[in-house]
Amino acid sequence: MAVEMQSAVQMGSWLVRGRLLFLIIQILGVACFSYIVARRLVPLLRAQRDLRFDQPVARLGKLLKFWLGQWKHPRYKTAGILHIFIFAGFILLAARAFTVLMVGVSQNFVMPGLSGRVGHIYEATTDYAATVVFLCMIFAILRRLVFKPARYAVPPRYGKAHTADAVFLLVLIAILMVADSLFEGAKAAALAQHGQPAELGTVLSLPWIFKAALASASISVLGSLYFGAYLVHEVTFYFLLCYRPFGIQFHVETSLFNIYFAKLNKGTLKPVRWGVSDEHLDEVKSFGVKTFEDFTWKHMLDFYSCADCGRCSDNCPANAVGRPLSPRFITTKARDYAFRHYPMFGGSGNGKPLIGSVYSDDEIWSCTTCGACEEECPLLVEYIDKIVDLRRGMVDDGNVPQSLQKPLKALESRGNPYGKMERKRAEWATAKDYQQVCRLKTLDKKNHADTLYFVDSITSYDERMQSIGRATAKILDHIGENFGILGAAEKDSGHEVRRFGEETLFMALRDHNVDAIKACGATRIVTADPHAYNALKHDYKDVPPVEHISQVLAREVKAGKIRFNPVQNRNDVYAYHDPCYLGRHNQVYDDPRAVLDAIPGLKRVEMTRSRDRSFCCGGGGLMLFYEPKEEQRMGVKRVQMAAEAGANVIVTACPFCMTNIEDAIKVAGLEGKMTAIDLAELADQQIARERPTVEATTASEIQPECVAGR
Amino acid sequence: MEILVCAKRVPDTSENEIALNNTGNDIERDELVYSINEADNYAVEEALQIVAKAGGNVTVVTVGGEDDEEILRRQMAMGANQGVLIADDAFEGSDGRGVATILKALVQKGAYDLILTGVQADDGAAQVGGMLAAMLDYPFASLVNSIEVLEGRKLKVSREIQGGNKEISEIDLPCVLSIQTGINEPRYVGMRGIRAVAALPIPTYGVAELGLDARAVGAAAAKVKRVDYFVPTLGKGAEMLEGSREENLEKLLELLAAKGGLK
Numbered sequence: 001m002a003v004e005m006q007s008a009v010q011m012g013s014w015l016v017r018g019r020l021l022f023l024i025i026q027i028l029g030v031a032c033f034s035y036i037v038a039r040r041l042v043p044l045l046r047a048q049r050d051l052r053f054d055q056p057v058a059r060l061g062k063l064l065k066f067w068l069g070q071w072k073h074p075r076y077k078t079a080g081i082l083h084i085f086i087f088a089g090f091i092l093l094a095a096r097a098f099t100v101l102m103v104g105v106s107q108n109f110v111m112p113g114l115s116g117r118v119g120h121i122y123e124a125t126t127d128y129a130a131t132v133v134f135l136c137m138i139f140a141i142l143r144r145l146v147f148k149p150a151r152y153a154v155p156p157r158y159g160k161a162h163t164a165d166a167v168f169l170l171v172l173i174a175i176l177m178v179a180d181s182l183f184e185g186a187k188a189a190a191l192a193q194h195g196q197p198a199e200l201g202t203v204l205s206l207p208w209i210f211k212a213a214l215a216s217a218s219i220s221v222l223g224s225l226y227f228g229a230y231l232v233h234e235v236t237f238y239f240l241l242c243y244r245p246f247g248i249q250f251h252v253e254t255s256l257f258n259i260y261f262a263k264l265n266k267g268t269l270k271p272v273r274w275g276v277s278d279e280h281l282d283e284v285k286s287f288g289v290k291t292f293e294d295f296t297w298k299h300m301l302d303f304y305s306c307a308d309c310g311r312c313s314d315n316c317p318a319n320a321v322g323r324p325l326s327p328r329f330i331t332t333k334a335r336d337y338a339f340r341h342y343p344m345f346g347g348s349g350n351g352k353p354l355i356g357s358v359y360s361d362d363e364i365w366s367c368t369t370c371g372a373c374e375e376e377c378p379l380l381v382e383y384i385d386k387i388v389d390l391r392r393g394m395v396d397d398g399n400v401p402q403s404l405q406k407p408l409k410a411l412e413s414r415g416n417p418y419g420k421m422e423r424k425r426a427e428w429a430t431a432k433d434y435q436q437v438c439r440l441k442t443l444d445k446k447n448h449a450d451t452l453y454f455v456d457s458i459t460s461y462d463e464r465m466q467s468i469g470r471a472t473a474k475i476l477d478h479i480g481e482n483f484g485i486l487g488a489a490e491k492d493s494g495h496e497v498r499r500f501g502e503e504t505l506f507m508a509l510r511d512h513n514v515d516a517i518k519a520c521g522a523t524r525i526v527t528a529d530p531h532a533y534n535a536l537k538h539d540y541k542d543v544p545p546v547e548h549i550s551q552v553l554a555r556e557v558k559a560g561k562i563r564f565n566p567v568q569n570r571n572d573v574y575a576y577h578d579p580c581y582l583g584r585h586n587q588v589y590d591d592p593r594a595v596l597d598a599i600p601g602l603k604r605v606e607m608t609r610s611r612d613r614s615f616c617c618g619g620g621g622l623m624l625f626y627e628p629k630e631e632q633r634m635g636v637k638r639v640q641m642a643a644e645a646g647a648n649v650i651v652t653a654c655p656f657c658m659t660n661i662e663d664a665i666k667v668a669g670l671e672g673k674m675t676a677i678d679l680a681e682l683a684d685q686q687i688a689r690e691r692p693t694v695e696a697t698t699a700s701e702i703q704p705e706c707v708a709g710r
Numbered sequence: 711m712e713i714l715v716c717a718k719r720v721p722d723t724s725e726n727e728i729a730l731n732n733t734g735n736d737i738e739r740d741e742l743v744y745s746i747n748e749a750d751n752y753a754v755e756e757a758l759q760i761v762a763k764a765g766g767n768v769t770v771v772t773v774g775g776e777d778d779e780e781i782l783r784r785q786m787a788m789g790a791n792q793g794v795l796i797a798d799d800a801f802e803g804s805d806g807r808g809v810a811t812i813l814k815a816l817v818q819k820g821a822y823d824l825i826l827t828g829v830q831a832d833d834g835a836a837q838v839g840g841m842l843a844a845m846l847d848y849p850f851a852s853l854v855n856s857i858e859v860l861e862g863r864k865l866k867v868s869r870e871i872q873g874g875n876k877e878i879s880e881i882d883l884p885c886v887l888s889i890q891t892g893i894n895e896p897r898y899v900g901m902r903g904i905r906a907v908a909a910l911p912i913p914t915y916g917v918a919e920l921g922l923d924a925r926a927v928g929a930a931a932a933k934v935k936r937v938d939y940f941v942p943t944l945g946k947g948a949e950m951l952e953g954s955r956e957e958n959l960e961k962l963l964e965l966l967a968a969k970g971g972l973k
Contacts, residue, residue: 287902398899402896406724409745410725412900413722419725421727421741502900505900
């Protein structure tokens, strides 16, 4: 024990020589870091409000799941698991790093709670943690330099690749781990030479290897190594600390905050201005994001937090078909802008418009708001709200593509993007032959019903999609629902109007619909259009609860109210395509599948990209009018994915998906080999209706009756 | 540069189903929605772009009634400095020459360097612009699809001629130009923009304000009178191709070539 004390004192004295130096480095390091962070906070203080201080419990839950639990990471196996190891290593090493830094200025420092036996266990753990992190760095460097996953590449139009920076940072961390381990190993070797069975049983860890290698080194060599390793460790630590805010590794510091303050309610959009009610919006001088400072502080924090891992863009359908949009660069370009205009020294800000300098018009209009990017981001960086805010700014400046102006104008004057007459909105339902199959009430102040079927524009006016409307109404009729439609009193839900940045027009449509819905006395709403569903659920307030027809179907199937006839063609293979606004934005994944699986004899396969990794069909609403610059249609890619999965029938649950997918089947040259059908159409077609006159009710006999309305 | 743009509110052809009324003397107007005539909208945009570069003001004028004020608001929301509504019972039933006479009076009240009209109103006959120029003794260029402001009160204008070629002309100011759609990309105007200009005053001028002789305008002075609308009898139906996609394509190409549609 005495010897140990003596050698410990001796080793402590090795560091004592450098105490002043270490202290200066520490003060400098902390001061620099504080200054840098303060400068980084400048734009956030000039940013727009963002009310994110509510719901602490839900936010802590997010923190536990997505930060501490690294929830999104395993979606990319290699990189994800690698990151989990590094993250775990960093978390474990935090107390250790602090202790080591303190030892330089106060040699007997022990972290409270980490003395004695606990301390020994902790030290052993950190030995391995450092080793694992070191190995991860080697592997990460190899990935960057040798394997080069495609998603890390930076196309020339977005700037230069960040490989050098990434590798530099990885090397620094590796050095940090080596220095720490050498420091530990040298100490252990010295203790061993003093006949101390040093507590270094961590076989094959870096410190253990160093200890073994240094077993016969002279005490003075060990002393120099001990001192040198400490110095390298300290300098590297503070260099890293101060260098991280200049690049992709700032997320080490910001991720905690970014995830705590992350968006809690999927499917919603941020208001035009946080804290400004609809009634006072007219007083807001400028809508949306035009300059960098129009972003909210949280959105700026997103820019700082992005680790540039490329997962968003890897999943972005717009990027996949060669549209000029790659979400990753929405973030990194804004970060570069922030670094450029909010430098470490001197004046900051420039207030110039972002569109035309940082972002291009087409880039911002290319987004279908499918949410694949947000679904993937391990740091919960938001994109849709930013895109919509940028669009709001463009709309406010009158900068709207010609292709979108006509439908927007028609929505304003006629309540639908096609400019069709209001009184023709219910024609799909009032046709005589259909009324014989399914009587549909039009609801208003006098004619009430329990359930409102909200049809929305495309299903009302598009001849092909009217079939979805008729099928939906027949299903509701079959389950004995007391329901009706608004007819001419219904206007477009405005879901895409809002997402294309035309908030004022959206509000007008919404207010009109809310009045009509309230007047009709319905206590619940059903729709077959996921965009209308999302609008009614998230964009409207004070309307009855809304369900998508797939949810109704699933419930009634489960309750035994709906039974299906077996499929006619047993050779057909079905694949369900998750519509973005049903799936990702509202997590309705299982209900449509349950309905399909309840159809006897139906063979169903999953596409590789399904559920929350579903691939957008090309977008709905106004996106059908937009003329994007692209190499290929999203729908074509999607149809090919279905073909790869071995399916020949694509089932969707969205009229826009139907439009895009049916078009894509033709474009892909798969006509005759592939068909698309809406879930409501399929269910309506397969429903076993009680018909006492027919003895053997087979699907083929039932069908003509059921499709009479088409 | 002081620019006057003459605009007209018309039934929007993309948002209406135009049908004749029972008596056949007009179209069914009950459920129509109106908007600014498309070419006039391009003219306003062009005026705004010229003013953005060369300075000045844009005034938009329309001859009509109270309902027509909405298009003036929209154009003011777009950026026009002023809207002028010309409305008077005495103007009812004016023919093209009558409208040109009314506009001439407005032009002479102001000091406009440049007067723009749309190339043609959706429900018009493309006559007012030319007549207005003649009445004012101003030079006139029609079907203009680009404008460049030159030194010395001159403009360089172009119009599209056969085969997509451009014919370039120089024209002295003041002048009247009729603007072709496609000359620019008009900016978007939403409800928010219109609300922002809702309170701005729009003067209304009648016979008295314009110093016009009521007998020179209106139905009484009109020398062109609309007598009837009729729907041409339907010709032979279209030929529907039947067969597979490949066969149809082949047939279509054949037919197009046979009728001279393909060279």
